[in-house]
Amino acid sequence: MNRPDSDQPDQGANQDDAVWLDLVARLESDTVAIRPDSPAPGEHLPTGPVAAAPEPPAQPTFRDFDPLGLAGTPPAEMSAAERQARPANGADGPGEGPRDYDVDDDGEEFVPEEPPSLAGTDPLTMLAWLGAVGGPVALLLSAMFWRSAPLLAIVGIVAVFVLATVYLIMKLPQEKNGDDDGARV
Numbered sequence: 732m733n734r735p736d737s738d739q740p741d742q743g744a745n746q747d748d749a750v751w752l753d754l755v756a757r758l759e760s761d762t763v764a765i766r767p768d769s770p771a772p773g774e775h776l777p778t779g780p781v782a783a784a785p786e787p788p789a790q791p792t793f794r795d796f797d798p799l800g801l802a803g804t805p806p807a808e809m810s811a812a813e814r815q816a817r818p819a820n821g822a823d824g825p826g827e828g829p830r831d832y833d834v835d836d837d838g839e840e841f842v843p844e845e846p847p848s849l850a851g852t853d854p855l856t857m858l859a860w861l862g863a864v865g866g867p868v869a870l871l872l873s874a875m876f877w878r879s880a881p882l883l884a885i886v887g888i889v890a891v892f893v894l895a896t897v898y899l900i901m902k903l904p905q906e907k908n909g910d911d912d913g914a915r916v
Contacts, residue, residue: 855898856899856902858895859895859896859898859899859902860895860899861895862891862892862894862895862896863892863895863896863899865891866888866889866891866892866895867892869888870885870888870889870892873885873888
């Protein structure tokens with residue numbers, strides 16, 4: 732197995748440093764460096780005793796990069812004096828903005844309607860809602876405060892939750908009312 736001599740400096744590190752410095756120099760320069768041993772695209776290296784140095788092509792800038800062709804010319808920005816001199820009616824400018832209008836206030840205050848009383852609710856539906864909401868709450872409280880709860884109690888809470896949820900889903904209307912668009916006035 733060949734090992735480099737410990738007394739000699741590491742040749743690979745020097746070469747890596749040179750490559751890194753060359754890369755940094757090419758990235759910091761304004762023009763793209765072309766390797767002397769490779770011709771530019773569409774160009775042949777001259778052969779002969781006297782070769783004229785080819786003129787480097789103009790390099791595109793970052794502002795020229797527009798692969799979709801959407802940039803075009805930027806819109807002209809009006810100065811502050813031009814914006815202030817614009818007529819107040821907005822005849823030559825855009826229409827009124829979203830904050831340029833007054834709200835029509837009828838003077839009536841919105842009062843929501845009273846919710847229906849729970850006293851007239853079907854008792855089975857009320858129990859189903861208590862089981863659907865109370866089941867997860869009971870599991871959380873038993874996990875926090877009653878760590879030694881018997882397995883039968885945990886299974887019972889889960890069963891009450893599942894049965895209550897299935898009952899509430901089955902009680903949903905099966906058909907949609909075609910005249911109702913979902914909005915209430």
